[in-house]
Amino acid sequence: MLSLKNIYYHPSTAEKPILRDLCLKFKTGKITIVRGPSGSGKTTLVEIISGLSGYQKGEITWLNKTLNARQRRWLCGLVFQFPERYFLGLSVAQELRLGHKRLTTEELISTLTKVGLINLDLKKPPESLSGGQQRRLAIAVQLLRSPKVLLLDEPTAGLDWSVRKGIIELIAKLKDKQTILIVTHEPELFKNLNTDNYKLHNGQLIPQ
Numbered sequence: 748m749l750s751l752k753n754i755y756y757h758p759s760t761a762e763k764p765i766l767r768d769l770c771l772k773f774k775t776g777k778i779t780i781v782r783g784p785s786g787s788g789k790t791t792l793v794e795i796i797s798g799l800s801g802y803q804k805g806e807i808t809w810l811n812k813t814l815n816a817r818q819r820r821w822l823c824g825l826v827f828q829f830p831e832r833y834f835l836g837l838s839v840a841q842e843l844r845l846g847h848k849r850l851t852t853e854e855l856i857s858t859l860t861k862v863g864l865i866n867l868d869l870k871k872p873p874e875s876l877s878g879g880q881q882r883r884l885a886i887a888v889q890l891l892r893s894p895k896v897l898l899l900d901e902p903t904a905g906l907d908w909s910v911r912k913g914i915i916e917l918i919a920k921l922k923d924k925q926t927i928l929i930v931t932h933e934p935e936l937f938k939n940l941n942t943d944n945y946k947l948h949n950g951q952l953i954p955q
C-alpha cells in the first residue's frame with residue numbers, strides 16, 4: 748500500500764511551506780478523501796504523489812519500498828481538475844491513442860466500457876461529448892496505463908447533480924482495482940462510499 752512519511756515541500760517561489768511533515772497511510776479497500784479550502788495544497792499533494800512534483804524532505808513508499816519521482820509516475824494516474832481542458836486528440840480514438848499508438852479498436856472499446864462509455868462513436872471530437880462523458884474519457888485515458896494508484900483532483904467539479912452521481916458510482920466501481928485518492932471541496936458527495944477522510948490544514952492532514 749502507498750504511504751507518505753513526513754513530506755515537506757517549500758517551493759523557492761512560495762513564501763511558506765505548502766506541506767509540512769505530512770503523513771498519510773492509505774488503507775486497503777478504502778477510498779482516501781482529502782478536503783481543504785482553496786489554496787490549502789490539495790493539487791500540490793496529488794502532483795507530489797504522482798511524481799510530477801518533487802519535495803524536500805520525507806519519503807513516499809509503495810509496499811514498503813521507497814519510490815523516486817519516475818517510479819511514482821509509473822505507479823500513479825492523475826486526473827487533473829477540469830481534465831477536459833487538456834484534451835489534445837481530434838477524436839475520442841486519437842485521445843486514447845496518445846502515447847498508446849498501437850491500441851486496437853477492441854482495446855479502446857474495452858477501456859471505454861470500464862468507465863461506462865458504451866457505444867460511443869470513436870470518431871467524435873472529445874469537445875463534442877457531454878461534461879460527464881468528457882470526465883469519463885479523462886479517467887479512461889489514465890486507466891490505459893493500468894495505474895495502481897488513481898489520483899482524482901476535484902472529479903465532480905463543474906458537473907450537474909445527476910452527472911456527479913454517475914461519476915461517483917464510477918469511482919466506487921474502480922476502487923476494487925485501484926487505490927484511489929480524491930481531493931475535493933465537496934467531501935459530502937462521497938459519504939456513501941467506504942472512505943477514509945482527512946482535512947488538509949496548515950500543510951498537514953487531520954483525520955476527520
Ligand SMILES: Nc1ncnc2c1ncn2[C@@H]1O[C@H](COP(=O)(O)OP(=O)(O)OP(=O)(O)O)[C@@H](O)[C@H]1O
Binds near residue numbers: 788
Ligand atoms: N511552485 C509554487 N510556487 C509558489 N507557490 C506555489 C507553488 N505551487 C503551489 N503554490 C501555492 O501553494 C498553495 C497551494 O496550492 P494548491 O494549488 O496546491 O492548492 P489547492 O488546495 O489545490 O487549491 P484549489 O482548491 O484552489 O485548487 C497556493 O497558495 C499556491 O499559490
